[in-house]
Each structure stands twice: as C-alpha cells, then as structure tokens.
Amino acid sequence: MDPDVGRRYAQEVGLVLAQMGTTPAFGTLLGWLLVCDPPRQTAVQIREAVGLSKASVSTGMRALEQSGMVRRVPAEGRGHAYEIHPDAFTRAIDPTAKMRAFIDVMQRGLDLMGDEDAPQARRLRHTRDVYAYMIERIPALLDEFRAREAREEEG
C-alpha cells in the first residue's frame, strides 16, 4: 500500500475510533498498525509514517499496550518495535460495554425506587432485562465464530 494512502487510512481509523471515545491519536496509531508493512514497526517508523509528535506516539502506544491491543517486541538495534495483536478489536473493544453501563444505571434507578415491582419501575426493568439477556448470550456467539473459523482453516 502506498505510504501516503496508508497514512490517510490510519487517520480515518482515528476518526472512527474517536467517535467511540478514544483520542484521535490512539485510533490513528492503531489504524497504522492495522495496515503497515512490515507489521512490526518502531516508534520512529510510526512517527514518520503517521506524522504525530514524539510525545503523542509515546503516550498513544502506551495506551494501546495497556489495553492489550498492541504488544512490544524486541527490535534489532536500539529501542523496540510494536505489533498489533491479530484480533485486537475483539479482545479490547468490548461490544457489550455500552450495555453493561445501561444495566448498571437502570439497576441504580431501581435501587433508588426501593420497590422493583412497582409499576413505575417498569421502564427501568425492561431496559435492564433486555441488555442482561443479550450480554448473557453474546459469549456463545463469539465461541461459535471461533469454531467456524477453525473449521475453515482446516478444510
């Protein structure tokens, strides 16, 4: 991929991720690691590729590391390189996070009301229960996908 195209794509990913609450820089770095060639790159390479400051690369890469999406690997010469985890998104970006937050705030409302079975609690109960059900079922879906993926790689 053309380096210029890659840089712009990384920024696109940055925008998408930013709309989900990360900083643009965080998403840009992730976007670059998603498409870069070779897949392992040093901070200096990344910096030159995406055009962020040394400070932003340092802070952003640490956040990516802590979130478990990216890992450090030894590099020849000085410093170290970074590599995105193959299924970084499924590992770190929990699609049920939003639902959990809803469940929590609904439950808190029910606690404040005191009587969970009161008619006025219905609005809160319904929302809590829908999301609780979804979250309960989603892990099985992920397992199914992994099984299907494994089957395809054999066959």
Next chain:
Amino acid sequence: MDPDVGRRYAQEVGLVLAQMGTTPAFGTLLGWLLVCDPPRQTAVQIREAVGLSKASVSTGMRALEQSGMVRRVPAEGRGHAYEIHPDAFTRAIDPTAKMRAFIDVMQRGLDLMGDEDAPQARRLRHTRDVYAYMIERIPALLDEFRAREAREEEG
C-alpha cells in the same frame, strides 16, 4: 421517588449517555422521563424538575423525539406533554452501531489494499468477519427475548 433524588438520578443518566456521545442534557432529559411520576410531563414540568434552561429542554426534547425514544402527547391546557417509549433504549440505541462502523472501516482498508486475500489483509479481514458474524446473529437474540417476555406475561 423524592423529586430531588429523581433530579440527581436524571443527571447520572445524563453522564452515562454523555460518555456514549450524546449531550449531557439529552441524557438528563431521558433519565428524568425514565423515572418521573406521572410518566407524562410537560416541558415546564420537566424544566422545573431537572433545572435545565428552556432552550436546552426545547432542543433536547426535539432530539429525543426525532430519535424515536420519546413521543409528544396532547396535554390538557396549553402546550403538550412528553412520554418515554416503553422500550426506548432497545429501539433507538442500536448495540450493533459500533460494530457496523468497524466493519465499514475494515472494508475500506481492504478496498485500498486491492487484494483482499493478501497476507497483509489478514488483520483487517479478521476484524470485519467477527463483527459481521455477530451482527448477523443478534436480531435472533432480540426475538428470543421478546418471545420469552411474552411467555412470562401469559404464565
């Protein structure tokens, strides 16, 4: 529920929703409509309850209406009242929205690469496919929940 407790709870909901990209005022209004008694309230009542300006209530309620979470109902006397839809959250807050955004940006990366089967495209492909699979299966989960809910109301 104590009016003061209700107001503070509405603000809590506002904070939770704000972390998902809405304005705090939007979430606060929604939070109030979740727990208020009576469930139908005029803009003036809402304004007094949550302590937002007339302007914020007006703008916020319109957004809630357009998102389909809240509907206007005729009020006695002047003006009109608002009422939250029983399953406002499941209707309007699509838990797959985030996944769709990821699928789109992964696909765009694959398009830029040209060759979808290239080894360097693997990182993009994997993420796209996981989320596509999840989205495909989630509607069935919602149906299951509704069926279960209907069964419980009979029994």
Next chain:
DNA sequence: CGTAAAGTTCAAGAAGTACTGAACTTTACG
C-alpha cells in the same frame, strides 16, 4: 382579537480535552 404563556432559534461565553514543544530520564552503542 389582544395578550400572555409556550416554544424555538442562535450568537456568545464557558468548560473540557487533545496535541505538542521542551526539558528530562533512560538506554545502548562505540
């Protein structure tokens, strides 16, 4: 049909946040 309440719109101020330059610490080559 006049008037006051209800509702809308928008410019301006306030508040929060992300990026970076610069100073500092750590690392490792020669």
Next chain:
DNA sequence: CGTAAAGTTCAGTACTTCTTGAACTTTACG
C-alpha cells in the same frame, strides 16, 4: 564511560462542543 538516540512527562495552547440568555414566533385562552 561518554555520547547520542530513544523514550517519557507535563504545562501551555488551540480546538471543539455544550449550555444559556435573549430576542423572536407560535399558540390558545379569556
């Protein structure tokens, strides 16, 4: 072991975005 590259930290700046007061339009009661 000196030095230069690599990496970290943080205060300041630039930017975006939410809220609101105020002026305006619409509604409906008397």
